[in-house]
Amino acid sequence: MAHEGTLLFADNEHYGLVDSLPYIDTQLGTTEVAQQVKALIDEEMRHFEARDYLSKLALPEKPFFQSGIWHEEMARVEEGRPLTGINTDRYKVEQPVGPSAEDHVAWRKAAENVQMQLEYNRLRLANLEMLERWGSRAWVAHSVLLKGSERVLANEVVALRSSREEINKKRKLDQVTCGNELRKLGRELEQYQQDNQETGRAVQRLDVEVKRLVVAAHERGVDLGSLTAEVGHVTPEMNS
Numbered sequence: 001m002a003h004e005g006t007l008l009f010a011d012n013e014h015y016g017l018v019d020s021l022p023y024i025d026t027q028l029g030t031t032e033v034a035q036q037v038k039a040l041i042d043e044e045m046r047h048f049e050a051r052d053y054l055s056k057l058a059l060p061e062k063p064f065f066q067s068g069i070w071h072e073e074m075a076r077v078e079e080g081r082p083l084t085g086i087n088t089d090r091y092k093v094e095q096p097v098g099p100s101a102e103d104h105v106a107w108r109k110a111a112e113n114v115q116m117q118l119e120y121n122r123l124r125l126a127n128l129e130m131l132e133r134w135g136s137r138a139w140v141a142h143s144v145l146l147k148g149s150e151r152v153l154a155n156e157v158v159a160l161r162s163s164r165e166e167i168n169k170k171r172k173l174d175q176v177t178c179g180n181e182l183r184k185l186g187r188e189l190e191q192y193q194q195d196n197q198e199t200g201r202a203v204q205r206l207d208v209e210v211k212r213l214v215v216a217a218h219e220r221g222v223d224l225g226s227l228t229a230e231v232g233h234v235t236p237e238m239n240s
Contacts, residue, residue: 008053023172024179093117 009015020028027033064070076083093114100106217224 011053011056021175021179023175024182091117 022028028037090113094110095101096103096106096110214224
């Protein structure tokens with residue numbers, strides 16, 4: 001297989017940017033967020049160009065589909081011919097009747113069929129005798145093997161569940177830690193934004209006050225000199 005050992009999603013460009021924090025993203029379960037997510041997905045799908053994700057993977061081996069029986073059956077289905085049942089005529093033991101009763105070839109075929117049925121019955125009898133003699137022991141031995149396989153698989157299941165639990169615990173711990181850091185940064189951002197807004201409003205108030213004082217100074221004939229240039233050239237007309 002091409003790219004053996006590589007997960008299929010890793011072939012997607014920018015797949016590393018897709019992430020989620022299910023242990024702390026509690027808002028994802030809300031109806032509003034779900035609708036927003038669905039709207040984004042629908043919008044992306046309208047502009048999405050599908051590509052062949054399996055082009056880099058080798059075709060699986062399918063020797064069964066190369067058999068002659070398979071091709072014959074597919075040809076029958078394409079032609080619409082009905083399925084032929086199992087022919088049980090060869091298992092019937094019948095003597096030739098009518099004109100065949102005088103045919104030596106017909107009697108020889110009937111005799112061969114009888115011999116074949118006798119061999120089948122001998123084989124069945126041998127199987128029954130072996131089953132009666134060894135069946136219980138074989139079943140006990142098979143049961144022991146099955147129980148051993150069950151224990152091995154049960155131990156693998158326990159190990160996999162334990163490994164999964166450890167991974168989930170680590171993910172939860174990492175995400176909770178990350179969530180605390182994100183919330184801390186979010187609070188700091190909100191505080192900075194609030195401080196900036198308050199600072200901006202204070203600067204605006206000071207700017208208005210300074211302009212008012214400059215206008216008042218001009219009205220009283222006070223020469224501010226270079227101070228006017230620092231705060232901006234303000235005249236009484238500008239304040240009118």
